[in-house]
Amino acid sequence: MEIFLPCEVLGKSRGKDSQTASELELFAIESYAKEIDDYLDKELLKKLILDHAEVARSLETALSDLSASEAKLKEANRIALLGYWDIDHRGETRHWSESMYELLEADPSQAPSLDLLIKRVHPDDREMVLEIRRGLTENNNDVAMARYRLLMEDGRIKWVSLIFRTERDVDGSPILSRGTIQDITKIKIAEDKLEQYSKHLEAMVGEKVREISESQMATIFALVKLSESRDDDTGAHIERTASFCRLLASKAMHHSNYSGEINEKFLETIYKASPLHDIGKVGIPDSILLKPGKLTDEEFAQMKQHVIIGYRTIAEIQKEYKNNEFLRMGMEICRCHHEKWNGTGYPEGISGNDIPLSARIMAIADVYDALRSKRVYKEAFSHEKSREIIAGSKGTHFDPVLVDLFVGSEKEFEQLYYALT
Numbered sequence: 347m348e349i350f351l352p353c354e355v356l357g358k359s360r361g362k363d364s365q366t367a368s369e370l371e372l373f374a375i376e377s378y379a380k381e382i383d384d385y386l387d388k389e390l391l392k393k394l395i396l397d398h399a400e401v402a403r404s405l406e407t408a409l410s411d412l413s414a415s416e417a418k419l420k421e422a423n424r425i426a427l428l429g430y431w432d433i434d435h436r437g438e439t440r441h442w443s444e445s446m447y448e449l450l451e452a453d454p455s456q457a458p459s460l461d462l463l464i465k466r467v468h469p470d471d472r473e474m475v476l477e478i479r480r481g482l483t484e485n486n487n488d489v490a491m492a493r494y495r496l497l498m499e500d501g502r503i504k505w506v507s508l509i510f511r512t513e514r515d516v517d518g519s520p521i522l523s524r525g526t527i528q529d530i531t532k533i534k535i536a537e538d539k540l541e542q543y544s545k546h547l548e549a550m551v552g553e554k555v556r557e558i559s560e561s562q563m564a565t566i567f568a569l570v571k572l573s574e575s576r577d578d579d580t581g582a583h584i585e586r587t588a589s590f591c592r593l594l595a596s597k598a599m600h601h602s603n604y605s606g607e608i609n610e611k612f613l614e615t616i617y618k619a620s621p622l623h624d625i626g627k628v629g630i631p632d633s634i635l636l637k638p639g640k641l642t643d644e645e646f647a648q649m650k651q652h653v654i655i656g657y658r659t660i661a662e663i664q665k666e667y668k669n670n671e672f673l674r675m676g677m678e679i680c681r682c683h684h685e686k687w688n689g690t691g692y693p694e695g696i697s698g699n700d701i702p703l704s705a706r707i708m709a710i711a712d713v714y715d716a717l718r719s720k721r722v723y724k725e726a727f728s729h730e731k732s733r734e735i736i737a738g739s740k741g742t743h744f745d746p747v748l749v750d751l752f753v754g755s756e757k758e759f760e761q762l763y764y765a766l767t
Contacts, residue, residue, distance in 0.1 A: 429527045431458065435483060435520040449506070449529055451498055468495035468503065482512055482523050493530070505534035570621045583715055584621040586766045590711035591704075592617040593758060597751040598707070604747075607703055615675050616704050622676040623683050623708055626656025638722045650692050656680035678702040683709050686743045706745040710736060710752055713743075718763055729760040 429446030433439075442458040450466045460479060467475050471494040478492055489511050496504040510525025570584050595616050599608040627635060630652050634645045641649060657680045664673040681693065682705035689697030717732035727735070733756050740749040752759065 428529075431525055431527070433482065433523045435522065446527065449504075449527060450496065466496045466498070468497045471495050478508065482510070483520050493534075503531075504529055505531045566618075566621060570625055582766060583719065586715050586763060587623070587708070587711045588617050588620045589762055589766060590714060590759060591620040591707050593755070593762060594707050594710060594748065594752060597755050598703075598748060601747065601751065604703065611671070615671050616679075616707065619672050619676040619679055619704070620708055620711070622656065622660060623679045623712060624652060624656065625659065626652035626654065626680060629655040636722055640723075650684070653681055653684055653693055675702075675704050678704050679708045681705070683712060685709070687745055688742045691743075701745075706748055710744055710748055714752075714759065715763070729756070729763070 429449040430443040431446055432441050440458040444454065446458075447454040450463070452462055452466070456462055464472055464475065474492065475494055478490060481490065490509075492508045494506060494508070496506055498504065507528045507530045508525060509528075510523055512523045513521045515521055592613050595608055595613050598604040599613070630649060634641065634649055637645065657677055660673055660677045660680060664670065664677060667673055679702075682696070682701050685691035685694065685696050685701045685705060686709075687698060687701070687706075689695050714732055714736060717727045717735060718729065720726040733753065736744065737749060737753055740746045
């Protein structure tokens with residue numbers, strides 16, 4: 347653009363009268379100002395147009411990227427079987443994603459609502475879902491997860507996983523809840539199959555363990571019977587004492603003195619471990635074990651060694667199986683079932699609650715069966731006579747509370763004796 351400066355215009359006007367010169371001077375200044383304004387306006391407009399075009403291109407690119415991202419997100423949601431929803435608690439508005447409608451198999455022209463959702467929820471799970479919905483506003487749980495079923499119109503069942511989060515204001519009032527619902531039907535089917543397989547495997551393992559346990563116990567019973575057969579004509583002594591121990595322990599389980607020690611596992615263990623109580627007798631000579639008369643002091647001292655022999659035998663095995671409860675209780679019973687409540691028993695002369703509970707129970711069971719049974723040195727006593735002897739030893743030989751429990755259930759002991767003889 348060509349621009350004339352005011353000095354050039356004024357130079358051309360020299361020699362004329364002053365009025366004409368002033369008019370020309372004013373005209374030149376106005377013309378110059380107008381040219382400048384026009385130039386600046388054109389440059390500014392050009393810049394604005396270029397800037398607008400650049401912004402438009404950037405916006406178009408951003409919108410294109412956003413559309414691509416939304417498309418990818420929608421596709422990802424469809425692949426993941428994931429539906430998105432939100433609730434504006436203040437504006438009381440809802441929004442469901444397209445995949446949410448697809449998951450519910452609902453008409454997308456219908457406005458999102460709790461009724462539309464509940465219509466799809468399995469009848470057995472509706473109360474749970476309604477409780478969750480109430481929790482969005484009434485409870486202080488900001489994050490929650492749940493699983494429930496949807497019942498489709500054709501009878502199909504879908505399992506879904508719900509996860510949501512609620513934002514609250516400073517007063518704890520809900521502002522916005524956002525969440526997802528994912529179709530986990532295939533996952534649930536796989537989990538159910540895995541659970542069934544685990545239960546089946548657990549049952550198989552349990553059955554195999556039971557078989558092994560039974561075979562082991564049969565072997566133990568057979569070995570102990572061999573030792574018992576030397577001074578017990580029938581060999582039923584170990585079966586009866588095991589059952590007596592379990593019966594007395596079951597009575598003690600409900601007594602406050604022992605309820606903290608005795609449970610179902612204890613009952614099972616004492617039944618299995620009690621047959622070991624006299625296994626140490628294999629180390630006692632027949633001349634002592636089968637002597638029909640009273641033992642001499644020397645013979646009785648040797649007889650008392652059977653508790654140590656039995657204890658050490660089991661202790662050697664227990665070294666390899668340190669956490670085995672069966673062996674631990676077997677050691678207790680072997681060593682301590684001849685201890686007495688007043689401390690006059692053997693081998694250690696311990697007293698009261700220092701004697702293991704399993705051994706205190708075994709003491710009563712063993713003496714009751716010994717009294718009822720015929721031995722080389724005595725005839726069998728009646729139930730009444732046997733009960734009288736045990737009751738008379740309350741607080742001296744036997745734990746007084748266990749004696750009371752024995753006497754209180756004496757009929758059961760008598761019936762059990764006859765059932766196993």
